[in-house]
Amino acid sequence: MTVLVTAASGHLGHLIVERLLARGAAPADVVAGARVPERAQVPDGVRVVELDYDRPETLPAALDGVATLVLVSGSEVGQRARQHTAVIDAAKAAGVGRIVYTSLYRADSSPLPLAPEHVATEQALAASGVPATILRNNWYSENYAPDVERARETGILASATGSGRVASASREDLADAAAVVALDDTHAHKTYELSGDVAWDYTELANAIGGALGREVTYQPLTSEQQLEALQAAGLDEGTAGFVAALDAGIAAGALDSDDRTLSTLIGRPTTPLADTLGALS
Template identity: 50%
Template sequence: MILVTGASGQLGNLVINSLLAKGVAADQIVAAVRSPEKATALQERGVVVRKADYTDPASLKAAMNGIKRVVLVSSSEVGQRAAQHQNVIDAAQATGVELLAYTSILHADTSPLALAEEHVATEAALKASNVPHVVLRNGWYSENYTMSAGMAVEHGAVLGSAGEGKYSTAARADYADAAATVITSEDQAGKVYELAGDEAFTLAQYAAYITKISGKEVVYQDLPEAEYAKVLVEVGLPEGFAAVLADSDVGASKGGLFDDSQTLSKLIGRPTTPIQDSIKLALS
């Protein structure tokens, strides 16, 4: 059986969709969720739903009963993730999991992004454990930007602190397909995949794509990191999250979110989703 953590979240849900599309029987997939009542749609499709909280070791161990493979979708709680992931690793070790796939961040070991710190800690914890594991170092999700494409059209501007830094983004569904491919394949333990989109773009190019697709002129406005973080807070983001996003833009300016290996498209057997397609979807 294959267990997917964070299964009611955006990436985890897509991983389950991909597993089902690959022909994995629904009753061989376990959706591990903090609130089972939010996973009724998965239950209706025949997927097994089990309660599992990253902060509750006992729930994690119980959820992994009979589980052979685990997709550990990284927690969204920045600042608490290393400890939460350690709980999952400990549960996997205690229950004899045969392979754990972890969603890390692109080039975690050399990344200039502050976000990488907890991923590096988790990768170290995996190495220190005796759990066979594979690391999926995911690049930026296209949706990280396209979720605000409508706002960019409304205001005529894309804001950021990335300068001429290039983003090799891919759609969440692309990364989900990679996770599903790896967790259903053999001889994966010990591998590290650097996963990113086939085509890279600067935020100025991204603004130009929005202009072409929407028919309204949108320009890129580069801001100092502190000013960009302040703007994000003003539009409603929590201060800590705003700081993380601004730092990530600066990291992108240093090459932290660029990769041209095309490992992701090779792994999933198709080209990654172009950013233009993600923009069209967001604006539709």
Template identity: 55%
Template sequence: MSIVVTGATGHLGALIIDHLISRGIAATDITGAGRNPERLATLAATGVHTVRLDYSDPVSLATALTGADTLVLVSGSEVGQRVQQHTNAINAAKAAGVSRIVYTSAPRADTSALILAPEHKATEELIRAAGIPFTILRNGWYTENYQNLVSVARETGTYLTSAGTGRVSSASRTDYAEAVAAVLTSAGHEGKIYELSGDVAWDGTEMAQTLTTLLDIPVVFTPVSPEQHAGILQNAGLDAGTVGFVVALDGNIRDGLLDGTSGELAALIGRPTTPLIDGLRAA
């Protein structure tokens, strides 16, 4: 088995490689592909093959996928550019004769109004059209997405959001990474789509309680309107695009688009997902 893991110099990709090795895949059967040369060098020291890869560079994709059996396509991080970048990766996989793609998508990507869903829906359609056997892991929200808010809560004593009473079933990146390793080291996952999420969906009040315990200071949940939220973010110096994205995402949470608790992530990894407080502490 020859597995190419894209995004290997990022958080999720590196964790996927760790879990593949811990589940018995030889380091020499794994190629970590990414853009950061220093992090690639660190990976190489573990015995993993490494190669430079940029989704926007078809030549680098062709080089990285030569001789590969499986492509772990970790979704790109550049919002608005993902469809073209993923198209390049899928085309390169088809040209290289890759026999399987495992893709990290978004919750209910084909039907959801989630702001992030359209690019993932388009990518899933491209994978199906390519005719390559696939497994799609629709990753829910990462607990690590809130690590900066821990510092804010420490400074202000508040957890501020415009998500209202919306709930988030977050899990830690290591949970989602282990799910990739699980589908690559066990049978029966071809053609499957998994809706992955944490076991427990929390709301703003519960997040504030968790932060209170974690930081050992009182943290108060402070709900605000979308308009108030936008103004606060603008005053903090965020650009208009980022402000719009954050407020829209909180709107998605308010509408219940990140609250699913299917249990499929825990079933795949064979253990409960990481509790919110433990995930924040680790982050």
């Protein structure tokens, strides 16, 4: 069974390729798709193909002979629904047997501004008729790398997340889940909400960053208005600042809080503690 992973030169995609092999896939059965194949660093024996979401002409050849497609969501906000739909349409035309898609935690009810494109992609998958497995991923703990660097300099973690909690997981945890379901067709027609085992608030995040850095880090709560002003003062345009503020507002409203253990059940081990990921980032 051939498994193709898109965006294989990216943070999540290359980890999925590695976890497929760790889970028993033969290198010859794994294909890494990348916009620029030369940038994809893959283990020996894994074939690399050109696959560009914005160049539909690259899709048929990349998808030829593929049994399972792992569609890693794109990074270009505002373009993803269109890009993903092009890949889904090409996968259907190529006779791909199943698509595994990396969506957003509770996408269909999430207030986060990222949600609509994921919902549109899930709808395109349903309309295609291709059997699909939806992985609704919570936040990556690695998303906080910029906060670690700011706290290194300032000793402050500032946000407008209030007392909202985040059940983040490491990229490797979520890549492992993608590998598990990609290699087992019994996961077809299923949607999984995937979160880390332990949810934390931003006071706990500040303490964890402080532990990783070996210095005191204090959480500074902001109002949405204060955050917008700070972001624009830092050079962000009004639209980008509003987008970031909307993410924090969603977290404050509980969009990423969870006590679910589906992820650790799928991968057969506890998820990576936040402190471990932050330590690796520091």
